[in-house]
Amino acid sequence: MKLLIVDDEELTRTGVISSIDWQSIGIQEVLQADDGINGIEMARVHRPDIVLCDVRMPRLDGIAMLEQLEEILPDIVPVFMSGYSDKEYLKAAIKLKAVNYIEKPLNPVEIRDAIMEARDLCLEKKRTRQNASIHSMESASRLALLLTQPFAHAKESIDQLIAELSLSISNTTPFTAIVLKTDTEEELPLSEANAMFLSVREFLKTFHIDCIFAEKRVQYMVYFLFGSTPGAAVRKSIEEFFCNLYSRCTRFCIAAGDTVTGISRAYQSYTSAVISLQSSFFFPTGTFLSPFYQAPVSETAAELSASPENEFLTLLTEKNKEKAKAFLDNLFLYYNQNQNILPNQAKDLYYKLFRALDNAARQLKLTLSDTQENLIDTLEKIFSYNEMHQKLVKKTEIFFQTAVSTEEENSTIFLIKDYIGQKYMNETLSVKDISDHVFLSTSYVCTFFKNETGQTLNQYLTEYRMEKAKQLLSDPRYKITDISSRVGYSDGNYFGKSFKKYTGFSPSEYREKMS
DSSP, rough: OEEEEEOOHHHHHHHHHHOGGGGGGGGEEEESSSHHHHHHHHHHHHHOOOEEEEESSSSHHHHHHHHHHHHHTTOEEEEEEOOOOHHHHHHHHHTTTEEEEESSSOOOOOHHHHHHHHHHHHHHHHHHHHHHHHHHHHHHHHHHHHHTSGGGGGHHHHHHHHHHHHHOOOOOOOEEEEEEESSOOOOOOOOHHHHHHHHHHHHHHHTTTTEEEEETTEEEEEEEEEEEEOOOOHHHHHHHHHHHHHSSSEEEOOOOOOOSSGGGGHHHHHHHHHHHHGGGGOOOOOOEEEEEOOOOOOOOOOOOOOOOHHHHHHHHHHHHHHHHHHHHHHHHHOOOOOOSOOOHHHHHHHHHHHHHHHHHHHHHHHHSSSSTTTTTHHHHOOOOOHHHHHHHHHHHHHHHHHHHHHHEEEEEEEEHHHHHHHHHOOOOOOHHHHEEEEEEEEHHHHHHHHHHHSSSSHHHHHHHHHHHHHHHHHHHSHHHHHHHTTOOOOHHHHHHHHHHHSSSSOOOHHHHHHO
């Protein structure tokens, strides 16, 4: 808490400052000024919570100074001091809600008591304002959520909230919905979400625009902007502000809906923003899509065959690397030219293409590091088309590298490794399960695998699980507590010990090292 002392006598100021242990009563910073004019300037810069000021000063007296300060800092708590027993000044001080009026010569005990009383009043004011602000934000959030459904369904509740919030809204007020999607899987802390909303609201004031905000499910934020209709330059400023504000998120995309007239049509603006947001999957992360956005046009039109997955499988089994690369380049171009396709349609095809890679690897008896077990989950969590395409490109590169560098593996060893690749997440996976899968005895499988690979089956299984754990730890979306069960360990402590033995780092240390 900050205290500003304003008095034209330097001895008075220094005496007051040195006579009291300010830290012990919650005052962290003591400022001083020699008259009312300088007191106002000091208050503008440092924004004190309490002001202890003389009544009569040159240039601007204490009463006039406090009248101006109330406009700058409405919650400031004043305490007056004066050597004059002037009833008119005392009346003015009471009118300005001064906590106390201390007569000179000053008594340090009286000053201390007066400042402590002012401190308590200041804290009470802050609590009251904070509670009112929280209630107002909650009401504004409820209103924003109601506007994400047809107006007729919630007209009465909407009207009540508008009245409660004292919003200046008429039938001609323009509304624009802005919807954001982030890659976070956890809700923002309430204080952080509110702080971001307040910064948006403060920024928009410059353009005579107000807004309300709500978090809709975990990954989505909805803003409704209303007030004046922004021109092209203002729209550009708003877009840049939102992108900068949410740049703290690893990945995000933003879409603005059509600007509509009247709160009854706010839902139409919201739905147009949601539709636009769906296509954001095909744009780079951090893109702000608006009704005015113009996507770049390519001169070359890309087309896909009737069965792209079969075409890709043929190229893979023929080990035709150049044509496979051309296929992927054409695929990328196709989706960049057809951004009105639903993301799930693209994900469905990519699922088939990933499966084609696995099928080709089986036909050629190649062991790839990735398996299809997590494929659906992985595609579900993918944030953008570019991320999904790069995963396919990377796995295709691994496929061809493996095809070139690996001699044809013994078919039994291939079947064993392939089975482990499918079942490693199962904690109960045993040597007997593996031997049953390849129709051989347990003892023979153990000896055969060791002779062929130089590793025991248990060594290979542990190494495989640890390598999968390393992959998952490099992705911040996965919690460490979940990773152990994903790689076949129900006991998190045992997983941690095994991981440290294998890598030399605990799981948390490894994640920090990789970040």
